[in-house]
Amino acid sequence: MRALLMALMAVLTFVAPAAVARQTSSLNAGWVFKREDVAAAARPDFDDKTWLKVTLPHTFNAGDGADGGTYYRGAGWYRKALDLKALAARDRLYLQFDGAALVTEVFVNGARIGRHDGGYSTFRFDITSAVKAGQNLIAVRVDNAAWPHIAPLGGDFTIFGGLYRGVSLIQTSDAGFDLLDHGSPGVAVTATLNARREAQLNIVTSLRNSRKGTANLIVRTRVFSEGREVLALSKGARLRAGQTLQLTQAGIIVRPRLWNGRIDPHLYNIVTEVSEDRGLLDRVVIPFGVRTVEFDANRGLLLNGQPYAVHGVNLHASRSGVGAAMTNTDISEDFDMLDELGVTGVRLVHYPHAQRAYEEADRRGILILTEVPVNSVVADTQSFRTNAAQQVRELIRQNINHPSVIAWGLGNEVYATEPHVANILMELNNVAIEEDDTRPTIYAHCCQADNDPKAMQSQLIGFNRYFGWYADEFAKMGTWADGFHKVFPEKPFAVTEYGAGGSAGHQQEPAGRTDPPSGWHP
Known part of the structure; x- marks a missing residue:
């Protein structure tokens, strides 16, 4: 008995650390900042005592970018001291940036770690080889200048520069989830309903082995509904040194409770653990929902097979006084206001x-359109096409688990009509379908013929049509929509923008039709 007790104690002592296989720490506090390009700012011994002390999220355009006019577009530097304990032999350390615009270069202890091109998605860097026990120095150069290969190249919104979303430090094992997979959470779940109304789950886990030798991993997946386990799966994977792998598992939930919009936005939790013989390596918990969404050219949008009325607003991610540096509390307050409006859908413009x-949309049951910032202008270059495709992949891999997302947006109001525009949108459409064939693509079109080639590349069309504002009368919108449906009876479409400008500071009696270019919008 004593021997058995000692053996159990040994097992418990060994397994206990597995419960904290991943440690994530916020790095939002304790930064200093300078809004200019400082040549030596990456050096650990650089004197930054006169720099501005800031807490993230932070943008260097909170003031000059608020009115839509001219604002600073260029480089800014952030620096932060970081005290670290010595890493275990099999630990890896990652920096996660939730959003920084537009080009971000990261240095640790003077060593250049990497660069990310794009302003609105999560990205990570492996900094393991650059850190040491004790004091470390992180330096980040962020540049929101116009770059010819990075969308957006145009648009009527401010490109808020800086580390305008949070930064965190992730410590985990050297084998497990692939934290360098386009900022994804490491697990992608898609659900369809079969003929028996069972939920068929396809679960893809992205794995990475950063070791110098082979890793024999076990991926255990469990699905919970309100704390009750409804599915359990397990599968092994053997990864060579330096290898990445996407491991697929499939399972069925009998009699699933559907995510049903505002009526019942039920969420499941999927718990995925990566382990080996010696114990747990990493663990993630991700909410997801089971639902079907169909876009029928005659019946409209069908949620779980039933017509579902969609009405709502377009929402930018910025606020007076802070610009794009919104906290989670700010975002939740925005959704509280959307609740008061009674929306059933929101288009998140014009970027992730x-x-x-x-x-918030998942738990409140609000349908979401979300899009990449291919806006107004595109460049007919390979570098632009490559970066736009990267931004599509980031958008989808980071958001595929959200049941609220009903379509992937390829862009908004590209004005040029040359053939390369339609060709670029076609390429992005193909990337989106390759990434996720369970949701359609959509492009928000304006300013040319309804059937312009660029409008016909996505699976759905979103029309930005301001009847009664720029031209025509609002009452003609229905006639126009009926006319398009008659000519293209199989093409689903939506009105993604409509309405008129208005300012609480402009008053006029009696009211009359507004002239948009006048700047007087009562």
Whole structure:
């Protein structure tokens, strides 16, 4: 008995650390900042005592970018001291940036770690080889200048520069989830309903082995509904040194409770653990929902097979006084106001938003359109096409688990009509379908013929049509919509923008039709 007790104690002592296989720490506090390009700012011994002390999220355009006019577009530097304990032999350390615009270069202890091109998605860097026990120095150069290969190249919104979303430090094992997979959470769940109305789950886990030798991993997946386990799966994977792998599992939930919009936004939790013989390596918990969404050219949008009325607003991610540096509390307050409006759908414009926005939509049952910032202008270059495709992949891999997301947006109001525009949108459409064939694509079109080639590349069309504002009368919108449906009876479409400008500071009696270019919008 004593021998058995000692053996059990040994097992418990060994397994206990597995419960904290991943440690995530916020790095939002304790930064200093300078809004200019400082040549030596990456050096650990650089004197930054006169720099501005800031807490993230932070943008260097909170003031000059608020009115839509001219604002600073260029480089800014952030620096932060970080005290670290010595890493265990099999630990890896990652920096996660939830959003920084537009080009971000990261240095640790003077060593250049990497660069990310794009302003609105999560990205990570492995900094393991650059850190040491004791004091470390993180330096980040962020540049929101116009870059010819990075969308957006145009648009009527401010490109808020800086570390305008949070930064965190992730410590985990050297084998487990692939934290360098386009900022994804490491697990992607898609659900469909079969003929028996069972939920068929396809679960893809992204794995990475950063070791110098082979890793024999076990991926255990469990699905919970309100604390009750409804599915359990397990599968092994053997990864060579330095290998990445996407491991697929499939399972069925009998009699699933559907995510049903505002009526019942039920969420499941999927718990995925990566382990080996010696114990747990990493663990993630991700909410997801089971639902079907169909876009029928005759019946409209069908949620779980039933017509579902969609009405709502377009939402930018910025606020007076802070610009794009919104906290999670700010975002939740925005969704409280959307609740008061009674929306059933929201279009997140014109770029990927912070994860809190999608999480709020999931739990409140609000349908979401979300899009990449291919806006107004595109460049007919390979570098632009490559970066736009990267931004599509980031959008989808980071948000595929959100049941609120009903379509992937490829862009908004590209004005040029040359053939390369339609070709670029076609390429992005193909990337989106390759990433996720369970949701359609949509492009928000304006300013040319309804059937312009660029409008026909996505699976759905979103029309930005301001009847009664720029031209025509509002009452003609229905006639126009009926006319398009008659000519293209199989093409689903939506009105993604409409309405008129208005200012609480402009008053006029009696009211009359507004002239948009006048700047007087009562």
